Amino acid sequence: MDEMALRQKAACLCLFLFLHAWNVKAGVEVTMQESVEVYLGDSAEIQCRFNFTDPIHNFFVQWFVKDKDSGLRTRIYYGKYNTVDIVVDDDTEYSGRINVTLDQHRSRLTLQEVQITDERKFICQANGVSAGVDESKTHLRVFAPPDAPAIKGVQSGISVTNEMPSKVATCEARNGFPKANITWYRNSMPLVPSAGLVNVWTSDTVEPSGLYSVQSTLEYQVVKGDQKANFSCEVSFLVPGAIRTAESSSVGVTVYYPTTMVELWRESPTGLVKEGDTVELRCQGDGNPPPNFIFSKIEGDSASVDLESRSNVLMLQAVTRRDGGVYRCRLRDDEAQKGDMELSVKYLDAAAVIPKESEVMLRGEDLMASCNALSNLPTSIVWYKDGRTVGKGNTLHLQDATYETAGEYLCEVTVPELPGLHTSGSVHIIVHGGPQLVGEEQEVHLEEALGRTVNLSCEARGHPAPSITWIFVGSQSWHEIFSRSGEHVTRSVVSVAVNSNISVVCNTSNDFGIDVRTFSIKAIPLVTSSAPFSPEGSGVVIVVIILSLLLVAIMGSVLFFLHRKGKIPCGRSGKQAISKEKTAKDDIVVELKNNGNAKTEDAVLLKAVNGEKSGMNEQVSV
Template structure:
């Protein structure tokens, strides 16, 4: 079974409609071959004598096309059908290269004996129109002014095609005011085919900016409308609003460049603008921008731009230039005395609320430095960082704590070999104290001076008992301490006595431990002996346990042996 296409279905529907009107209709396509049926759906009589096809002329008369008699086919010459007509096996009239002039009524006549049957058929020829095109397009349109937008045309159709205008794929309806559509149809005198054209006169509104216009062709031979390529138009309208934009970083700070960009909503946009800068009017040609270079806090304020020929059509914007200054701070070298109170000064001038952080010797501090009683360890380089978004400032000072020197500790120590003694003098003060000993020594060493403290060490070999002095001094004062140092011989004697005493103690402890161990050993031996004696070896058949008296005697004998 073959299914009909959409176009064939359309032709069939048209034929059925004609049939409803009372006359069978056959629809064919222009330029193609058609087979006009003879009495379609009706049985052919038997013993046909004659089959003939004829057509009705415009004046109502008839003309013969062909006839079949006794299997002899005769095609009757006709200037309009020469070489284009024939008879099919089922007696249909075949017409090739159809023309619009083929639209007429054809009659199939059948003669069988005395019966004469006639089957008239109305033939219609459809011609698909060409794709639509838009010509005479307007270059631009002005809001509120009726303008011929363009002319849409399609050619060579039968019957004539219908044209519909579309805006953004929505059909436009003529209201003879803002939308006016004029349609004309012309028929080719040679082919009889019709060409349709439609003109659209349109009054644009601002919302039509970037709108797409097209035209669509509707025809009974088409499965879907033919739509032209969409076009858009330049729509001109006057400026109604001006806007001013600031092109810069999110935070404008001193030293930045700031560009003012003026925009107008008119079309075409203005080519020049006026910028109002701090009471001065600056005109820029062929540009919409003006740049402020290396701005300062003095550039903070209101700025405007306007149309060159209309200052009232303007827009304004406020610009705030951020700044940050440290106007006063403790800096340089700051000398303070030990135990003195101190707090550095800091004054900031800023356009907003700044963030302040402190560090000492590159180590962050949790709070700003403030001292009720200075210590040597408070000395160091303090740095302050004041910051705002996009801005920061730094400042630093060196704090120096001074004080007269003191001796914190004076000590002596015998070397591990016992051949010499090491004397240590630990001093504190600022500037750094100088250490002097009352005797000469060797292998003098000094620890690093940190936090106002330094330790000086010397090595001596005392041959007599003596008193040693350590003196520390700086430009603010001095301090001294003495230490009694005995000879190495006395140290050795004392150490020997201590050693002997330790040896005696060790001997006594050893004797006690030995006695304890001996007692434990004797008890263990006695226990083993008693256990073996009680268990004994008995002969077979004898009683395993002795009498009470025998047991006591045995225990007494064993006890005596143990005592021996």
Template sequence: MHRTALLRCLLTVSLMTQVSGLETLTSKYGDPIEIPCNKGQFKESDVTLVKWKYDKDGNILVKQLDQNATISTDVNYKNRVSIKKDFSLIITQVTMADQRTFTCMLVWKEDILEYPVQLTIYKVPSHPQITNLTTAMAIGKPTMLAQCRTEGASPAANITWFKNKTPLMTDGAAIKINTNVDVDETRLSTTTSTLEYTAVKGDIDAKFTCQVQHIWSANMDSSPLVFTVNYPTEKVNLQVVSQGPFKEGDSVTLKCTADGNPPPSSYSFYIDGEKKTVDSNIYTLTNVTRENTGDYKCSLVDNEDIAASVPITVEYLDVVLSTTGKIVKNPGESLEVTVDVNASGAAQTSWKKGNAKLNSLPKFDKLTYSDSGMYECVVSMAGLKETRTFELVVEGPPVIKNLIKERGEGMTKVLKCVVEGSPKPTVQWSVNGTSAESAYEHGKVTYSIIIDPKGNLTVSCTASNVLGADIKSINVSALVEDVTMDKQDQKDEYSDQTTLAVGIVVGLMLAVLAIGLAYWLYMKKSRQGSWKTGEKEDGSAEESKKLEESQSQKADV
């Protein structure tokens, strides 16, 4: 009977195991895990005994009906396990050692049932750690750049190298990647990957990264790695640092640069054909002259074939003005002004008199007082400017150009004395009155005086300066009619001397014509009278004489 029951029990366990299969659970390293017993489908009152064990012989706990669970003394679980009412097993802080098969064994009615569960533990790897980092790589030379490492993973992590976000693959020549995985006693793995790389010039400023990849985490990238790429100089460049254009007396700074890395620490400069080697890439020419115009060159110290050149032009501007300083001339004289320009390029010349711009070089064929002033010649070219000046002073003794009279208010008269001369003339009137003067312009000034004559006067205007004097007089009457005459006199005085001469000539011609006309009329009348009386045409000598006297008296009238 007992043997039959035992066989039946073993058959039942075998069938249940085959039917149920092997359940699998996954847990994160360090977290608690709940392992169900047949998915919790048994009632507590139906089960007389529950036993949890691991692998083949490892006992965890036993619980009988209406009794508390008895936990084994197994050091792996005695402080980390408990059982729930549905017979599920609770394990806290799972480790890699918990990655095994756990079995729930039940005594249900007359049967013994087992439910195995395979527990898998995973652990996320650490962030990538860069070690054995180099700082520079040379073109064409294999260089071990860095080692990327990640620790504490389960299952093992994978590492991939990238350049500018493009995956690198081992090609056995320019790229060699060596990856190694180590598992410690805790069953956690460490993955290490070493990158050996042969650089090309295009790798300047390239960014290298390593990426840790794991089934249970997102990809993790290292910080970008930028390496110095060393390569020999193939080309040099020479530039002028100073701001041009350059003029004589300036300083000119030259800078030589190379495309190699690291750049050379010294260069050879060729100045006026002479080689000068300096421990710098800068060379300065001081106080340059027009003779410094030419081509300048720099090269590598150890290879003169790798060189560069640049032209330098030193601009110059020489200006010679024939007239400088203060020039004193008399009215009517001539003055020739010339300017000689010697320049490295096309120059522009402009003239000013005071603040007024002149259209061309001033010419003085016949100087007047208005020509006096400060003259400025400005010559400019390519950032250069030269200024030359001279002062022209036209001097002469005073000349009274006009002395006129005008009617004032009431019985007053206004006398005006127009004077020309330089330095500015002063005026002395022979009578007292209210004096005034105009602005002194172009060597001319007008002095005026207001008087109230009580009778006929002769008024004198005396003009003087350091070079001489001039005097003129005018008659002034107290009569009102004199005002009218004065205005007529004023008009006559303002007339030009040429106009006066022409008037005199015209008057003489008119007088001659009048006399000729009168004589012609007389002769005609005489002939007509003899015809009327019937007398002979020839009169007596006495009658002719009387007629001539009569005609002469008429002409005098």
């Protein structure tokens, strides 16, 4: 009996519970969104829908919030449908910030100026009394994008010899909600944490505003190739309905690594180096930081002499050929690491000309001159005279010397590969010889009116400079108006009055010989004379005078030449001796006949003793 009674009671209880559950479920149903997402500071709208199985005219609606930490619920609103009983609870954090509407099928809660603390569950409960009670909840999610990520690289260098990963950079994303995530990149490729290679340490801070600031530190095992690598961080964060990212700027890292190679080169000058140049040598190693170097010059058998230098630069001022050779730079703390280079200094010695300074030649002789300058580069030699090129090569051949051959010969030596190298030398050629009158005429014939004045010019070349004397026949009225004597040339100009037919001799001489030129001036009367005139007779007189004049000039020049050579004594006794021996020949008398008559018309006495100088104005009377 007791067992049967217990079974009946149990069956009745199950039926009651079933019927009660069916009535509740069938009486009212509340539905809400699972979550509502909103930016910090915006307004949030949360809707609550309810459905009653049977029509009902009176029901209650309450809104609650659930504490995230304790889980306790706090009512923030109470309202009764179809009445004016709508109450926002006082003394809650939502008093004054919410607005609730209620109709037969739904209730809508609007929250103003959403805050971080509003990130929680909002519960809506509908109570239909006899129809039953039901509730549902919505999770309000609040979002605040963080500030742009700020990255900061380490200032000190990192050595590749470090055994563990070293700190490279830090990245921070401030004032975000919820927490942001930070990812590290190397040259735009993500870095994945790996033991012994990549370590990422992340922490966060809750600001007084409730927002999160996230910090991340990257530790990385650097290698030599990271000297030019770029590191950056990326922040990813949630926003309503999406995930967004923001990338920081890039930072580099200074990588320290040992030197494995040393290189030495010439920085300046470019091209070939010549004596007098300033040479700059630079040394560089592939290590970082740049090492300290020692410069030296190899002096035979690998022995070296250390040189003063500045950092990685060696300056050689005004180099000479002795500065050529092998130079070396090496690490101060590791002599095994070194670099070598050979410096070649190009040079050109002063030109040596043979013959030196000056050389005397006789007219008609040949001469071979040479010019050389020692250099370690091919040279080019050109000979110049008076600015004109007269030869090329190291030898100059002068043949059949004339007075035009005399002068300064310049030998210029250049280096085609290096225009800055050049030198020169010279030789002065002196040509000795007897006088040579300028011009080819031996006799000059002129006609001039009586009473006029004629200028006669005589110019002679020779070395030593020849002297010029004038001999006049037929005129006593003449004078020298110009005279000049140089190293090789003598010139004289005389002015003579034409009073009759005149014969003039220009006599030039020096230690090596004589030369003579005659001028015949025929006087033309201005008025025709009535006196008888015989052209034949006058012509004979002129010819005889000219022949006599030439004979006297030649004899005088020969005597002067012998006197200069020492063949005739210079003393007074010598002159007397000559006079005594040649008493009958001292005077030369030329008798001229006119028209074949025997009567002597004129007698010409010519005195031509060149042992005694009579000056430039020596006269001959006819």
